[in-house]
Amino acid sequence: MRRTARLLTGTALAVAAAGLAAAPVYGGDTGSLEVYPSSVVPGADVTVNTAACGSDGTASGDADAVGGGTFTLAASAHEHEAIGQFQVPPSAQPGTYEIVATCSHGRHVTGDLLVTLAATREQVEPRGHVNTGVGGALGPDPVQTAAGVAALAVAAAGGTWLLHRRARGDGI
């Protein structure tokens, strides 16, 4: 009996070990952590999101590199993405920092955050008009035009035929 128990324990340990060995399958780095905005000034709020955690996955975020501490990424209804926020401390130095998120099932994803000084940030605004149309709603529809030309050709052929008969005195 004791022997059986030991055997079972051994088997369980082996299975657990195999499970651990298999874990890196989920630890791959496919998928990434999106960081918005990817370039900020010290003191700004940053939103990160990732689809790497699966449909109902949550994740723990780590922004310690930039001094933003840890935060939680909650599952959202938007395209199965986990989303979280943190604040870049006002004392953060300019540079590129790696932000890490670890899914509840163990997968790691990372994204880069660029911190710049306020002076260089000066949001660039677009200029001028926007090219959002080509006039396709106004021009003739090529299919309709072709159909119209074909119909007129039929009419011309019919008319010619009738005139031809009349000219021959076939009676009309």
Add this chain to the structure above:
Amino acid sequence: MRRVSNAVIASVTLVALCSGAWLLGSGAEAHPPPQPSPAQAAASGGAARSAAPALPHSPPDRIRIPSIGVDAPLIGLGLTPQGSLDVPPARKKNLAGWYEAGTSPGERGTAIVAGHVDNAEGPAVFYDLGSLRKGSTVEVDRLDGRTAVFTVDAVEVYDSRSFPDAKVYGAARRPELRVITCGGGYSRTTGYQGNVVVFAHLTGSHH
């Protein structure tokens, strides 16, 4: 027998003539997108309704304008080498974009959304934008799960040659939104003469 076939030919000819003329006529007929009336211009000095509190930064992923049947995904847009706002790929009719390097919709400042009025095949996502009226609602779904609700303050049309950059793109103290498409008359040689611009500000949000 001959009489019958003559009659048949005559009627086929007549039908073909009429339908050919109709097809060519209506196909070539202009269907310009609706343009805003002067009544939809910004009220001079009129204090707009109070704004809702600003939301934190979050990228948007969808825009809805129920009164003109718009419900389209949003993609991030950058700038062209000339500094104008880039546009979404024209092939996708139901697609709009937002200026990614700028304010996100709901955040304090001026968020910018643009979409095509038409493409080579016909009307596109913002074809009816010019028929929008003051007080209409524009909703933007955001990746943080919130929906930012904007109320239209004005619908204006501006000529490309005198585009009021500061008014359209300039910073705002409250959360505001601009929705831009082409408009303002069309010329076969130079295309649309300007842009229809919808001005709106945040009046609410929900999850």
